[in-house]
Amino acid sequence: MTPLVLSGSPQGCSRRAPFDFATLRSGRARGKSINNILDTDRPAEQRPLLAISLRLLTAVLLALMFAGVKLAAEHGVHVVESLFYRQIGSALCAAALVAVGPGFGSLRTRRIGAHVGRMALGVTAMGLNFLAVALLPLAEATAIGFTVPIFSTVLAAVVLGEPTGKWRWGAVAAGFVGVLLIVQPGSGEVPLLGASIAIVAALLTASVTIVIRRLGATERASTTVFWFAVSSLVPLGLLMLHFGKAHDAGTWVILAGMALAGGMAQLTLTGALRLAPVALVMPMDYTSLLWATLLGLWLFAELPTPWVWVGAPVIIGSGLVIVWREHRLARRAALSAPAATPT
16 A cells, blocks of 8 residues: 655665665654644645545445444444443544644643533434434435535524525525425324434534534634543443443444444544545535445345435535535635735
């Protein structure tokens, strides 16, 4: 495998012991490459193809994580247990992000209350997502989860007062039509309780993005990720005193795989966002519907209803319009900023 080398040749190197020096240089280059991808607080070289690959891998990993949650639920694992073990994996990966990035000294914060609020909201949203996956077929749960950008647009307009034009409001309306097409209220094809939980989970996940944007005004990205993962283990650990229980070896393997997939997804997602604009990599998320469908068919003998293939493209199209408009507006603002700056 070709290493991701970002550094050039050193100046004035000696010709003595070339093998040892080359090995050392290669190790340092690989270390710098990993730092470049994972350090959330330093500018990174833009590498679109690598970013797209990482985002595609993220979609696979998240589909595997949710399949693991559903499989664990069928083996008698409580949602609280899945949350706890998933957050252990996330905490380890968050620690790795900080270690290769700004260092643990960067974790000092004066906004403990804001981090605790973000943690409570994030854990609740994740718990509802896990519950929705347990109650719904994987494809249906995944398709409804695509409404997060739609809810984010509504919340940004209502909570943050961000101007929202007709393009994005039209996309919001179309996205909700897509949800109705999938759920088919009254038809009984999709469990209404599971669909309702999935919609609330998407709303809360969108709320988390708003909170993170506010935290981002003063906090490093790596700090926010670290404190969310680590602080969540406190309430989840207390809940484990009641909900935690022993499992057979096969169930532990499922839980370990689920936690590993979730933790690795944290790393690949972070790397993708650092190496290319959101507008480029975010559409790759929608490939998770394919993996969710295949995993649902393979592991649970689930076939999506025909309405999933009608409603999902509507939701996906709505999300793409929102991302496209935000990208256009951001570029327009960036181009007009120099002109407004006095010289």
